[in-house]
Amino acid sequence: MIVLPAATGRHPVLSLAVLGVLLVAASLTEPLRRWRGTGALAALLAVLVGAAARPGATILAVTGLAILGYLLLLDAPSKPHGRATSRWLRQQVPVAACGLAATAAVLILLKVPVPVSAWLVAAGSGAAVAAAALALPRRPRERP
Amino acid sequence: MNDRPVTGPGESDRSFTGPGTTGRNVTGPDDSGPTERRPGERRPGQPGPGQPGVDGDDKRITWRAAPRLHRLALVAVVGVLAAVLTRQAELLLLAAPALAAAAAGGRGRPEALDARVTLSVTRCFEGEEVEITATVAGAVDEVAFQLEPDPLVPLTEGSPQQSVPATGGAWARWVVTPRGWGRRRPGVVTARCRVGGVWETTLTVRPEPLEVFPHPPPARASLIPAELLLRIGDHAATTAGSGIEFAGIRGYLPGDRLRDLNWAVTSRTGRLHVNERAALRATDLVIMIDAFSEVGPLGDTSLDLAVRGAAGLAGAYLRTGDRVGVVALGGVLRWLSPAPGYRQFFRIVEMVFGIRFASEVIPDLGRVPRTALPPRSLVVLFSPLLDARTFGIVADLRQRGVSLVVVDVLRHEPPPHPGAPTSGLAVRLWRLDRQTMRTSLGVPVLGWDEDAGLDGALAPLRGRRIPVLRP
Numbered sequence: 054m055i056v057l058p059a060a061t062g063r064h065p066v067l068s069l070a071v072l073g074v075l076l077v078a079a080s081l082t083e084p085l086r087r088w089r090g091t092g093a094l095a096a097l098l099a100v101l102v103g104a105a106a107r108p109g110a111t112i113l114a115v116t117g118l119a120i121l122g123y124l125l126l127l128d129a130p131s132k133p134h135g136r137a138t139s140r141w142l143r144q145q146v147p148v149a150a151c152g153l154a155a156t157a158a159v160l161i162l163l164k165v166p167v168p169v170s171a172w173l174v175a176a177g178s179g180a181a182v183a184a185a186a187l188a189l190p191r192r193p194r195e196r197p
Numbered sequence: 198m199n200d201r202p203v204t205g206p207g208e209s210d211r212s213f214t215g216p217g218t219t220g221r222n223v224t225g226p227d228d229s230g231p232t233e234r235r236p237g238e239r240r241p242g243q244p245g246p247g248q249p250g251v252d253g254d255d256k257r258i259t260w261r262a263a264p265r266l267h268r269l270a271l272v273a274v275v276g277v278l279a280a281v282l283t284r285q286a287e288l289l290l291l292a293a294p295a296l297a298a299a300a301a302g303g304r305g306r307p308e309a310l311d312a313r314v315t316l317s318v319t320r321c322f323e324g325e326e327v328e329i330t331a332t333v334a335g336a337v338d339e340v341a342f343q344l345e346p347d348p349l350v351p352l353t354e355g356s357p358q359q360s361v362p363a364t365g366g367a368w369a370r371w372v373v374t375p376r377g378w379g380r381r382r383p384g385v386v387t388a389r390c391r392v393g394g395v396w397e398t399t400l401t402v403r404p405e406p407l408e409v410f411p412h413p414p415p416a417r418a419s420l421i422p423a424e425l426l427l428r429i430g431d432h433a434a435t436t437a438g439s440g441i442e443f444a445g446i447r448g449y450l451p452g453d454r455l456r457d458l459n460w461a462v463t464s465r466t467g468r469l470h471v472n473e474r475a476a477l478r479a480t481d482l483v484i485m486i487d488a489f490s491e492v493g494p495l496g497d498t499s500l501d502l503a504v505r506g507a508a509g510l511a512g513a514y515l516r517t518g519d520r521v522g523v524v525a526l527g528g529v530l531r532w533l534s535p536a537p538g539y540r541q542f543f544r545i546v547e548m549v550f551g552i553r554f555a556s557e558v559i560p561d562l563g564r565v566p567r568t569a570l571p572p573r574s575l576v577v578l579f580s581p582l583l584d585a586r587t588f589g590i591v592a593d594l595r596q597r598g599v600s601l602v603v604v605d606v607l608r609h610e611p612p613p614h615p616g617a618p619t620s621g622l623a624v625r626l627w628r629l630d631r632q633t634m635r636t637s638l639g640v641p642v643l644g645w646d647e648d649a650g651l652d653g654a655l656a657p658l659r660g661r662r663i664p665v666l667r668p
Binding site for chain 1: 264265267268269271272275276279283285286287288289290291292293294295296297298300301338339360362364393394
């Protein structure tokens with residue numbers, strides 16, 4: 054998720070990529086694995102490397118999926134053994150499928166020429182606000 | 198003398214209705230039905246009937262974002278911001294998978310979860326293993342259990358933290374071994390449940406208190422008061438009777454049984470002689486426990502030793518058919534009248550559970566009813582002999598004319614201060630002072646080193662009658 058976009062980038066991106074790779078390695082090994090911030094920082098660096106390197110849409114799509122895979126991997130069982138690992142993998146399948154579908158949808162949308170329109174911007178913003186309002190958790194009601 | 202220990206909870210003697218046979222049924226996620234099972238016969242994770250369970254705080258579940266959701270949201274927000282700020286729609290490809298995963302993971306959060314913690318037994322002796330099973334029933338994907346055991350109920354099997362993938366429910370199992378008597382909770386179980394990897398909630402469940410009986414050391418009913426009761430028992434009296442203990446030889450009298458003839462003496466003297474046997478009588482034992490002071494490390498204090506000794510002695514005398522009672526000296530005077538039978542053992546132990554009661558009150562032994570301290574009873578006082586109130590009680594008991602034995606349960610001396618050169622001398626003086634004090638009590642004082650066993654401590658008085666020593 055870092056190496057692929059970094060390979061197309063310039064020198065400053067490479068230094069960011071090296072830092073990101075180190076963070077990824079640290080987040081998957083003890084004792085830094087226990088610190089949740091390591092994984093988040095590594096994923097953040099991957100996004101920044103992808104944004105700075107400006108690779109093609111295909112590479113960005115692969116990078117986005119790789120970031121998702123990495124984030125899912127951070128919650129994998131620490132002591133993998135047969136049944137637990139397979140069960141965990143099965144649980145990740147729907148999430149990964151959603152990510153894949155979203156990537157495909159964005160790729161398709163990027164191919165469609167959309168005219169610049171203030172209405173579209175307003176509709177998009179409204180949809181985003183509505184989605185956030187629906188998705189965010191609510192405080193449970195006080196029961197008598 | 199029967200040295201078999203008193204049948205306790207979980208032992209093979211089914212005549213005792215003990216732990217594991219009472220309590221309310223608990224239905225776990227895969228419980229097959231309310232059938233009676235012994236501890237250890239259950240399937241793991243299945244809280245069997247007869248073992249109590251504790252519902253968790255499952256009435257109101259508050260879900261919060263899991264670390265994964267934080268990471269996904271961070272990546273999505275940064276990706277979208279990068280796309281907006283750089284005006285490059287392609288950068289949305291970095292954010293889209295994370296955004297979709299965050300949205301997909303939060304589906305199907307259950308409204309309520311059922312968290313329970315069950316114990317294999319509710320009563321046990323010190324040193325016996327107790328199984329703790331925690332179950333969470335509900336539509337969760339992963340449950341991370343954590344047990345924080347009580348310091349006196351250490352974990353002997355199972356990891357304190359257990360992460361379990363779940364489908365409809367999850368369970369974790371631990372085995373603890375109580376090291377201290379009393380009514381105590383084996384620990385606190387925390388279950389962190391995750392749904393979809395992005396939502397989590399934490400349930401805290403406290404198991405029901407476990408009644409840990411003191412482990413009774415092996416002991417025999419070897420202390421005999423000066424006067425025995427007229428009830429038939431197992432102790433040889435000084436009077437002749439129909440027991441089995443040899444008491445003496447006398448000339449034959451009409452009515453004597455021929456089987457009692459002592460043929461050796463008869464043939465030597467030319468006159469008929471018969472063997473006399475001692476009568477077998479019972480006694481009443483009253484155990485006093487001094488709870489005024491408690492010294493020593495946790496789980497091995499003088500009071501712990503006293504209670505264990507009391508349990509051992511009570512069990513020994515109850516096995517021989519004697520009546521045993523207990524008086525707890527610890528501010529508020531509490532007592533249990535002497536009674537026979539194994540049930541009395543558990544009554545005594547349960548009464549002793551509440552013995553730790555800090556108070557400055559000097560208990561008035563005159564308030565002890567006659568039934569609790571009957572005449573001609575043998576009184577054994579377990580005490581570290583550190584509190585002045587105890588000496589007053591000993592004097593009071595001597596005035597009341599009871600056969601009294603004091604068992605000194607102080608095992609830990611004050612440690613010499615390494616920085617003070619005279620501290621060693623001070624400890625020696627303290628030791629001599631205690632020796633003098635023990636002698637001046639005017640009653641037999643036996644030191645008990647737990648390693649030697651209670652029988653070893655009582656050995657100096659074995660076979661001798663405990664006299665009534667009035668002041």
